[in-house]
Amino acid sequence: MSGAQTPAHLVPAQLVPEIYDRLLAHHGPQGWWPGDGPFETIAGAILTQNTAWTNVEKALANLRAAEAMSWPAIRALPEEQLALLVRPSGYFNAKARKLKAFAAFMAERGDVLAAGSGRPGGAPRGAPGSAKELRAELLGVHGIGPETADDIVLYAAGLPSFVIDSYTRRIVDRLGIAPDAHSYEAYQALFEDHLPADAPAYNEYHALLDAHAKSVCTKREPRCGACVLLDLCPTGAQRPPAQ
Numbered sequence: 277m278s279g280a281q282t283p284a285h286l287v288p289a290q291l292v293p294e295i296y297d298r299l300l301a302h303h304g305p306q307g308w309w310p311g312d313g314p315f316e317t318i319a320g321a322i323l324t325q326n327t328a329w330t331n332v333e334k335a336l337a338n339l340r341a342a343e344a345m346s347w348p349a350i351r352a353l354p355e356e357q358l359a360l361l362v363r364p365s366g367y368f369n370a371k372a373r374k375l376k377a378f379a380a381f382m383a384e385r386g387d388v389l390a391a392g393s394g395r396p397g398g399a400p401r402g403a404p405g406s407a408k409e410l411r412a413e414l415l416g417v418h419g420i421g422p423e424t425a426d427d428i429v430l431y432a433a434g435l436p437s438f439v440i441d442s443y444t445r446r447i448v449d450r451l452g453i454a455p456d457a458h459s460y461e462a463y464q465a466l467f468e469d470h471l472p473a474d475a476p477a478y479n480e481y482h483a484l485l486d487a488h489a490k491s492v493c494t495k496r497e498p499r500c501g502a503c504v505l506l507d508l509c510p511t512g513a514q515r516p517p518a519q
C-alpha cells in the first residue's frame with residue numbers, strides 16, 4: 277500500500293498494483309466467471325456485444341431450450357433459425373452470423389479451446405504457446421474484436437489477457453492515467469506491463485474494476501467520498517467534499 281503518497285509520487289508501475297490491492301480490500305474477492313462452461317462463456321462474449329447481460333441470458337435460455345448449447349449444434353442450425361433464437365440480445369442477424377463463424381472456427385481449430393480447459397488451475401489442452409498467439413488467431417475470426425477475443429482467451433482458455441471494457445476505461449480516465457494513445461491495446465498495456473501475467477489475477481482485477489464502476493465510480497455522480505482511490509484521483513479531488 278502507498279500510505280500517504282499522492283498521485284504525483286506514483287507512477288503506473290506502482291499505481292496499477294496499488295489500485296488492485298485497494299479494490300480487493302474494499303470489495304473482496306469477486307470469484308467471477310461469466311457464463312457456465314466454455315461454450316456459454318464464448319457465446320456470451322459474442323452475444324453481449326452492445327447489450328446488457330440480462331438480454332444475453334434470455335438468448336442463452338432460448339439456445340438451451342432448442343438444445344443448441346454446443347458449437348456442433350450451432351453449426352447445424354440454419355442461420356435464420358439461429359437469429360430468431362438470439363433475438364433478445366439485439367443485432368440478432370449479425371450475432372447469428374458471428375456465432376456461425378465461431379462454430380466454423382471451432383470445427384477447424386477447436387483444439388485451441390478444448391472444452392473445460394479454461395478454469396484456473398487447468399492447463400489448456402492443445403492451447404497454443406501464448407495468450408497473444410491465441411488472441412491473434414481469434415481476431416481473424418469474423419465478429420471477434422479485441423474485447424471479445426480477450427474474454428475468450430481469459431475466461432475460456434484460462435490464459436492471461438487483460439480485458440478492457442467501458443468500466444475500466446472510465447476509472448482509468450478519471451484517475452488521470454489514460455495512455456496517450458487511447459486505443460484498446462494501449463489501455464491493455466497499462467495493466468499488462470505492470471502486472472505479472474496471471475490469468476486468475478487478471479480475472480479478479482477486471483471483476484473488481486467492474487464492481488467499482490457499478491457501485492462507486494458510477495457514470496453519473498460518482499461517490500468519490502466513499503471511494504478508496506480518492507487520494508489517488510485528480511477527478512475526485514476536484515469534486516465537492518460532500519460528494
Ligand code: SF4
Pocket residue numbers: 447450451492493494498499500501503504505506509510511512513
Ligand atoms: S475518486 Fe471518484 S472519480 Fe476517482 S475513482 Fe473514485 S469514484 Fe471514480
